[in-house]
Structures are given as C-alpha cells and as structure tokens.
Amino acid sequence: PWERVVLDEAQNIKSIEAKQTRAIRTLQARHRIALTGTPVENRLSELHSIMDFLNPGLLGSATGFRERFAHPIERYRDGVATRRLRQATGPFILRRLKTDEDIISDLPEKIEMRVDCHLSREQATLYQAVVDEMLEKAARAEGIERAGVILASLVKLKQVCNHPAHLLRDRSRLDGRSGKLSRLEEIVEEALGQGDRALCFTQFAEFGHDLRAHLQERTGREVLFLHGGTPKAARDEMVARFQADDGPSLFVLSLKAGGTGLNLTAANHVIHFDRWWNPAVEDQATDRAFRIGQRKNVQVRKLTCVGTLEERIDELIASKRELAESIVGSGEAWLTELDTAQLRKLVALSSDAVAA
Numbered sequence: 001p002w003e004r005v006v007l008d009e010a011q012n013i014k015s016i017e018a019k020q021t022r023a024i025r026t027l028q029a030r031h032r033i034a035l036t037g038t039p040v041e042n043r044l045s046e047l048h049s050i051m052d053f054l055n056p057g058l059l060g061s062a063t064g065f066r067e068r069f070a071h072p073i074e075r076y077r078d079g080v081a082t083r084r085l086r087q088a089t090g091p092f093i094l095r096r097l098k099t100d101e102d103i104i105s106d107l108p109e110k111i112e113m114r115v116d117c118h119l120s121r122e123q124a125t126l127y128q129a130v131v132d133e134m135l136e137k138a139a140r141a142e143g144i145e146r147a148g149v150i151l152a153s154l155v156k157l158k159q160v161c162n163h164p165a166h167l168l169r170d171r172s173r174l175d176g177r178s179g180k181l182s183r184l185e186e187i188v189e190e191a192l193g194q195g196d197r198a199l200c201f202t203q204f205a206e207f208g209h210d211l212r213a214h215l216q217e218r219t220g221r222e223v224l225f226l227h228g229g230t231p232k233a234a235r236d237e238m239v240a241r242f243q244a245d246d247g248p249s250l251f252v253l254s255l256k257a258g259g260t261g262l263n264l265t266a267a268n269h270v271i272h273f274d275r276w277w278n279p280a281v282e283d284q285a286t287d288r289a290f291r292i293g294q295r296k297n298v299q300v301r302k303l304t305c306v307g308t309l310e311e312r313i314d315e316l317i318a319s320k321r322e323l324a325e326s327i328v329g330s331g332e333a334w335l336t337e338l339d340t341a342q343l344r345k346l347v348a349l350s351s352d353a354v355a356a
Helices: 019-025 045-054 062-076 079-092 121-140 143-162 164-168 179-193 205-219 232-243 279-286 309-324 333-337 340-347
Strands: 002-007 029-034 110-117 198-202 223-226 250-254 269-272 298-305
Touching: 019 045, 029 045, 045 062, 045 079, 062 079, 110 179, 121 143, 121 164, 121 340, 143 164, 143 179, 143 309, 143 333, 143 340, 164 205, 179 198, 179 205, 179 269, 179 298, 198 205, 198 279, 205 223, 205 250, 223 232, 269 279, 279 298, 298 309, 309 340
Parallel strands: 002 029, 110 298, 198 250, 198 269, 223 250, 269 298
Antiparallel strands: none
8 A cells, every 4th residue: 555645626526426536446545635726616425435434433424414414504504414524524624725824924815806797788689588488498397307408598698798799609890889898898908008917718619719709800919719629739739828928918718718727827917707606716716826836916707797696606616615614615506406486586687787
C-alpha cells in the first residue's frame, strides 16, 4: 500500500458508482487527503462519496446517508440533521478561504454586484410565449414527460433573457435587441477604456460563439473564446496569450469548460452573462481571476433580467448561500416537482421586466 494518497479536484469522485470513483477507491494507503473547492456542487450524496473515500463507513451506506441526512436537509432544511452532519464531518474538514488574511495577506478585494437589465419588447413577447406554452404542456403531462417539458422550457427562458437570436437560432443581427447585451457592451467599453481586461462567462457554448464575434466587431479588438471543444494545446495557448502583458483584453468562456483549473489573473473584471442555479459553479468561475497572483481589485458583475426567471434564480442563489455553511448545494431537478401554480409564480413575467 501507499503511504499517502492525495486527490486534487476531489469533486471528480462525487458519484460513488462512477468507474473513476471505483478505481480511486482501490488505492490502498495509510493516509488519504482530498482537496476541493466545491465538496458539494449539486447534492449531498457528493459529500458522502468523498467522505467515504477518506473514511469508509463514517457516514454509513449511501442509502442510509440519504435517509438520515440528504433527504431531510435538501428537502426540508432540517436543522437537527444539518448539525449532526456537521458534527460527523467537522473533525475531518479543514476549510480555508482566500479572504482570510491569515492565509493570504495581500489578496485584493473582490467586489460582487448584481447588474439589473430590462428585456426589450421583442424579448418580453418571446418570454411570455415560452411561459404560456410551458404551462399548457405541463398541465397535460405527467412524470418524466412533465419534468422534460419544464427543464427544456427553463433553458428557453434563459436563452430569451440572453438574446432573441439565442432562442430563435436564426443567425440574425444582435445589435439593439437585448437589454442584457446592451449592458454588457457598456461594461466592456468602460473596462477597456480604463486599460483593464475582462472575462465573460456564459453557460451556453453555442451563444459564446455569437458573443465573441459581436464583441470583436464592436470593440475592434481580438476576443478569445474557450469552450468544451477547445483542444488542450489551443486552450493552453489562449491562457498564456491572455496572461501576457500585451495579450487580448477580452476572454469569453463557457462556464463548464472555463470555470475550473485556469489561472486568468490578468483580468480584473468578471462578467456572468447568464445565471447558474448553483452558486459554487459561479464562484469557481470567478476564482479564475480572484486567486493568488491577482494584484488588482476584482469586480464581479452578474447580469440579471429583472422581473423574470433570472431574478428568481438570483434570489434562490442568495438563499443557498445561507446554506453553504452547512455544505448544501442545489441543482435544478427539484423545479420539476413544483405544481403548476408554483411554476407559474417562478417564471411569471413581471410588469417591471421591460423598461418604460
């Protein structure tokens, strides 16, 4: 057996049944260490998988863990179960934050802000049409079919909030049709005017292509774009160019491909063009710039269309942050269990969504 096994990015063994997890668990060692910035990304079972690698049996079987902890905490926010889980795992968790000056004394500030945007009238019309179609189909469907209708419609609503062309996929012009895109243009113009550099994250790789082309034409400067299909060599070259003193000033990244493992401290502006349900995913993306080596204050802007699903996502994220201390994450699967009245409230288009 080995003396010590250390897992970096340990969230990659979050699924206890995955081949990768099973392979790792065959390694015999006297000491085991797991390093991760996100022990929970979507559900508590991920924490169980990591802890079961470190201390097999500490939290019981996967089924027992689900009954004793995951179900009461995720479904009912059970305070007693949360405290029991913290007590069980606390002695084995060493948590360090970059904002702790005892750890890093010279890291600049991170300034986070929500930037409210309004829909254009075209966006509002499309948004309402998607809502009406979803509610009609959800009322007729059941089970897996209903869940599929809801999840597909939530994606469409996010696309509408980004830009009509994102939903329609008609390769039409982008100028002047999206309140959010107009706000992005203003932020980018201001940042570049100050000689700063910016990262722009979107969860939609296909729209990232359009964003890159539009920003490149708009600014007259080269804009880099990293997505899941970017080969490793090209990815490494992009990072090196962006980090160079004379490198490009703008970098568009898909959230999943560019949200982890990159050092992009040349940027001191981070823009989240669309919102993700899980705050840990957004935080990891932000930390591409806000990390050791950063010398400037980092401004983080999260573009949010008021009066829409995006504003409710933001409110949800805020409530999840309160639970972060108890190591609880959330995905979007729970939304499929909402009844029609709750669903209508979540996606309803408010009167303030369109600028007067």
